[in-house]
Structure formats: structure tokens, C-alpha cells
Amino acid sequence: MKLSDFDFDLPEDRIALRPARPRDAARLLHVAKGGALGDHTMLELPGLLQPGDLLVLNNTSVIPAALTGERPARDAGGGGPARIELNLHTRMSADSWRAFARPAKRLRPGDVLQFAAGLSALVLEKADGGDIALEFNRSGAALDEALESAGNPPLPPYIASKRAPDAADRDDYQTMFSDPARKGSVAAPTAGLHFTPRLFDALAARGVNHTTLTLHVGAGTFLPVKTENVAEHTMHAEWYEIGEDAAAAINAARAAGGRIVPVGTTALRTLESAADAHGTIKAGSAETAIFITPGYDFRITDALLTNFHLPKSTLFMLVSALAGLDVMRGAYAHAIAQHYRFFSYGDACLIERR
Structure with a gap:
């Protein structure tokens, strides 16, 4: 695979400099199996999931790095x-x-x-x-x-180059379920920024449960790929931990036929690193430098809630592995044409594994 395969043109005005308010007012692009697209909002997420599905959230807390x-x-x-x-x-x-x-x-x-x-x-x-x-x-x-x-909050360069961090970012760049005892991330797990108490209530009413794990987001996820041959890129390691209760909830949901839906690429990378060949999760902590590109055989992920990612990034490669490169190129072209907001403070995608 070539790095240029994962490139696309993004108009500057599609980059979000502030989050949607309220958080759950963000738009949501549904990428179904086979590539069918649907335009929604985050408040419609419960209707796109099934009773018994399990959302897996990253409860890391961002430090003012x-x-x-x-x-x-x-x-x-x-x-x-x-x-x-x-x-x-x-x-x-x-x-x-x-x-x-x-x-x-x-x-x-x-x-x-x-x-x-x-x-x-x-x-x-x-x-x-x-x-x-x-x-x-x-x-x-x-x-x-x-x-x-x-x-100050460690805003990404595409935001920090356009405005200085301010008091609002201390709340905006932290998920509502971040655990103060789990400080250690130098970037937010941004798919989690869209959640609110009323959205969690609606998910619970739908029969969609959730659990948490921890991955401290470091440089590895965001460093640019500098080699034209994608296979030559090396990821930096990041620390994660999955507790006994979370492992039990994930394994029980799978056994009951529910789908496992990580919220964010950090949660997905943690699950795929911790799952055995049968898709079973064991509690524990470790470091992961997993690099997911098209051709990867997913062990446990059934769908992913995530934001829109940068061209030629390891994260766009990851979503392309999940749904297919052609599908994701089409989804991103649709999002650009429909004026979705991109990157950390932008809108969301619900992507089903092909």
C-alpha cells in the first residue's frame, strides 16, 4: 500500500475549531455494511444500534500538556x-x-x-x-x-495554529466520563466528546450498554506517516488497561450475540490488542503499538464510532481497514460535500465492519 492511496483534499473551512453545542448536536454519518450512507445526528445514535450492543469507552483523562x-x-x-x-x-x-x-x-x-x-x-x-x-x-x-x-489543553496543531487555547477548552477537550484518577493522555479520545447524560439515557432506554477501559493517548496515534510504503511506518507504544468488570461485560455481550462497538480508535486499538484469536478479552494492562491497515483481520470489533480523520493518517488507514478503502473514500467525499465538520472538534461516523 502507498501513502498516497490514503490522501484526499479537504477544504480548510471543514476543520472544526470549536465543538458542537450541545455536544450531542454533532452530526453523525452512518456507514453501513456495503457502503450505504445515512445522514443523522448523535442523538439518533440509539436508533442505529441494537439492544444488546455494547459501547466501549476510553475513560482516560487529558492532562494540560x-x-x-x-x-x-x-x-x-x-x-x-x-x-x-x-x-x-x-x-x-x-x-x-x-x-x-x-x-x-x-x-x-x-x-x-x-x-x-x-x-x-x-x-x-x-x-x-x-x-x-x-x-x-x-x-x-x-x-x-x-x-x-x-x-493548557494540548489542542492539535490544526486548531492551535488558528487560535489560542482558552478556558472553554479545559471542558471541551475532556470527555464527560474521563476519570480524574486516570490522568495521562496528551490528546483527547475525541469520539467520546459527543456524549451527554441525555444521550446515555437514550442509549440505556434502547438496551444499549456501555463499559470503559483506559488507553493513555500518546504521540504514536498522531505522528505523521513519512514513508510512501505504508508498511515501513512504525507506531509508538501506548499504555492501556482493561479491568475485570470491563472484560466480563465485553465477553458476556459477545456471548449473548451483541455487537462490540468501540467509541474511538483508541478503544478499538486497545480491544484488538487485548483480544485473543477467538475474540475473548482478558483483564490486564500492557503497551500496544498495533498498526491497523487494510487487510487486517478484526478479532472483536463489529462497528466503530469515530470522528473524521486527517488525510494520509494512521487513523484513516484504520477506518479503511474496517469498512474498505473505497467505501471510506466515498464516505469522506460525501461528508465533505455535505459540509460535515472534521477532526477533533468535528462530527462523527458510525462505521460498520464489512
Whole structure:
């Protein structure tokens, strides 16, 4: 497969900069088996599911991983002060993170960055692509508390380049079922942003149940594919956990003939990583670097609720694996023509496995 197979043209005005209000007012494109398309809203989701179906949600909590700091002037002509933008992406220890820095060319190992609320960090290492390693002057819970004060919601570049994060994003970029005890994501599981209490009530009345798992969203899901041969791309690992109750609920739903419908690609990747060859889920935690492309044999996923994804992204490859590349290219062309809103704050798709 070639990277160009997963490209498409998206008008700039289709990129959502704010979510729908209320959340469940977002539009919903139903992609049925065989490729038939239906235009709906999220409030119509219960009618597109069957009694006994099980939604699987990612309850991770997004941390304020976007930081703005200053590198002080260096001595002896080493350069004046520099403003540095950081996006934390991988926690290495209680006091250290890896981050993407802009402009990384202004940094070198040994620099100390100063942030708000008395937070500072030593640059330990600088790698390709603006990737740096940092050691903070706080550790554990104290570092988490400082990040809450100094950081901002880690909005994707296609939003952050057009407007600054604000107070509304602290709520908008967190699902209503995120667990404060499950902090660790540096991006939201955005399919979950569409849910509201009234939508959950309507799903329950329909006989559609739900359960939760945790995958801390890291850089791996979102890093661009840079190789024309898709098979040469390597995913970064992300940590997940499935509890005993969730595993039991998933296995019971399958045994009763219900469909398993992950909410978001993070939930799907977790389930497909944890399922055995028979589609049975066992509780536990691990890391996954699963890369799902057309030709993948799904073990447990029957349908997927997800947002619209970027051209040439690993996530567009995943949905193409689920429904077929031609079907998804047609679905996206329809969505563009019908002015659906794309990406993290955009509208949703319910995609049935072919």
C-alpha cells in the first residue's frame, strides 16, 4: 500500500475549531455494511444500534500538556532569550517527560526552561523532529499539580495554529466520563466528546450498554506517516488497561450475540490488542503499538464510532481497514460535500465492519 492511496483534499473551512453545542448536536454519518450512507445526528445514535450492543469507552483523562516557556539568554554570546512551545507526549519517570519543542533549533542539552507557577525543566537530550527529553523541578503529584497551573489543553496543531487555547477548552477537550484518577493522555479520545447524560439515557432506554477501559493517548496515534510504503511506518507504544468488570461485560455481550462497538480508535486499538484469536478479552494492562491497515483481520470489533480523520493518517488507514478503502473514500467525499465538520472538534461516523 502507498501513502498516497490514503490522501484526499479537504477544504480548510471543514476543520472544526470549536465543538458542537450541545455536544450531542454533532452530526453523525452512518456507514453501513456495503457502503450505504445515512445522514443523522448523535442523538439518533440509539436508533442505529441494537439492544444488546455494547459501547466501549476510553475513560482516560487529558492532562494540560501544552506548555509555553522561556529559555534564558546564554552567557558568552550563546544567544538571547527564546520563547519555546512544548507539547508533552511521553512520561518517562515521576519527574521527566519527552516533548515536542518549537523551535527546537533554539535548544540544546543543558538548557533550563522556565514556565509559569515556578515550574522549570532541564533539557536532557535532543533528538530528530523536535523531540526532546526534560527533567522537571517537581516530581509525581507535585509535577501534575504544577502542570495544571502552567499548562493548557494540548489542542492539535490544526486548531492551535488558528487560535489560542482558552478556558472553554479545559471542558471541551475532556470527555464527560474521563476519570480524574486516570490522568495521562496528551490528546483527547475525541469520539467520546459527543456524549451527554441525555444521550446515555437514550442509549440505556434502547438496551444499549456501555463499559470503559483506559488507553493513555500518546504521540504514536498522531505522528505523521513519512514513508510512501505504508508498511515501513512504525507506531509508538501506548499504555492501556482493561479491568475485570470491563472484560466480563465485553465477553458476556459477545456471548449473548451483541455487537462490540468501540467509541474511538483508541478503544478499538486497545480491544484488538487485548483480544485473543477467538475474540475473548482478558483483564490486564500492557503497551500496544498495533498498526491497523487494510487487510487486517478484526478479532472483536463489529462497528466503530469515530470522528473524521486527517488525510494520509494512521487513523484513516484504520477506518479503511474496517469498512474498505473505497467505501471510506466515498464516505469522506460525501461528508465533505455535505459540509460535515472534521477532526477533533468535528462530527462523527458510525462505521460498520464489512
